[in-house]
Amino acid sequence: MDVRTICLGILTRGDATGYEIKKLFEEGGYEHFVEASFGSIYPALSRLTDEGFVSVRSEAQEKRPDRKVYSITPVGRSAFVATLLKPLPEDRHRSPFVFAMLFADLLPQAHVSAMVDHYIGQVEEKLAHLNSHSDASKSDGERFVMDYGRTVYEATLNFLRTHRAEIENQPAQAAE
C-alpha cells in the first residue's frame, strides 16, 4: 500500500497532522505491516490536498511551525473505499534474515547462532509491543489485525526455538 492510501486510511479514523499520522502507525502496533517516513508523508498530504481528497486547516502556534490538521473529504473517503474494493497488490515479505539462513553453511556456526538469537529478540520485542496495547477502544478490524500479528509472531518464535538446531549443528565451513 502506498503512502497516499495509508494516509487516507488513518484520516478515516479522525483528523490528524502529518506528524501524528506517522506516530499513529508506529504506535498502533501495525508498524510491521505498514510504514512511512516524513519524506513521503508530507508530499503525499500536499498532493491529496491538491486533488481534493483531504482538506487542511492551519493552527497557528507560537515558536513552532503551524500545525496543519488534515481531514478527509467525502471524495477522499469514496476514493479510499474504492481502492480497497479493487484487487489489492500481493503481500511481500522481504526477510534478509531468511535469506541469510539459506546460506548458513557458509557462515561460522557461532554467528548463525547469534543471528538466530538476535532475530528471536526482535520478534519478542514486537510481540511485547503488540501486547502492551489494550484491545479496548479498537475496531473489530484493528483487533483482528493485532491478533493476526500475535499469531504469526508466536508461530515464528515457536518454529525458531524448536528448529534452530538444524542450522546450528553443522560443521563450520566458514569464510576463508
Added chain:
Amino acid sequence: MDVRTICLGILTRGDATGYEIKKLFEEGGYEHFVEASFGSIYPALSRLTDEGFVSVRSEAQEKRPDRKVYSITPVGRSAFVATLLKPLPEDRHRSPFVFAMLFADLLPQAHVSAMVDHYIGQVEEKLAHLNSHSDASKSDGERFVMDYGRTVYEATLNFLRTHRAEIENQPAQAAE
C-alpha cells in the same frame, strides 16, 4: 536484501545466467521472501562483473542472444559472506490485505468475505507450491527456510479460518 546480494548468493551454489537466476528464485520456493525482475538482475550482474565479484563467459548460440554464464569469484564470495556477517536490514512484511482488514468496517461484508477467501486461496497456493518441492538435494539452510515458510503459512491459514467471523459479522456500514 538487494538484488546484487541475491545474485551473489545464488552464484555461490553454482554458475548461472541472468535468466536462470530469476527462475531459480521463482522455483526455489523462496519467492515470497526474495524477488527480482530482469530489469534489476541484468544491470546488477554487469556491475558485479565490473567490480570483480563475478566473471562471465559467453556461450555463443544460434538464433538466440549469447548465453552469458556468470561465476562468482573468490573476491565475490568473501564480499557475500561479509555482507551476511554485517548487521542485516530488518524484515518488512508489507501486507495490503492486512491493511484492508483494518478498515473492514468501511466495506460491504460480502466483499470482506471475498477478500478473505481470496487471500486464503493465495496462501494455500504458496503452501502447495512449497510442498511440491522435495526436500532432497537441499542444503540444511534451504530445508530450514522451507519448513519455516510452511509453518508461517499454516499458522496464517489456521488463524484466518478460525477468526474470520470476527470481521465478517459486523453490521455493514458500507460506502455511500
Added chain:
DNA sequence: GTTTGCATGTAAACGGTTACATGATTGG
C-alpha cells in the same frame, strides 16, 4: 547538557519496476 518530542518541509539519491525492443523454438 544532551536527548527526546514537537512540527514542517525540500532535494538528492536510490533501488526497483514496467514497458519496450528483438526473435527463434517448442508445446499445447
Added chain:
DNA sequence: CCAATCATGTAACCGTTTACATGCAAAC
C-alpha cells in the same frame, strides 16, 4: 495458431528513503 520458453538488455518512470534545514521546550 497462440502461448510459453529461452535469452539479453535499455530507458523511462516511480515511490521511497536519507539527509538536510530550522528551532523551541521539556524531561532526564
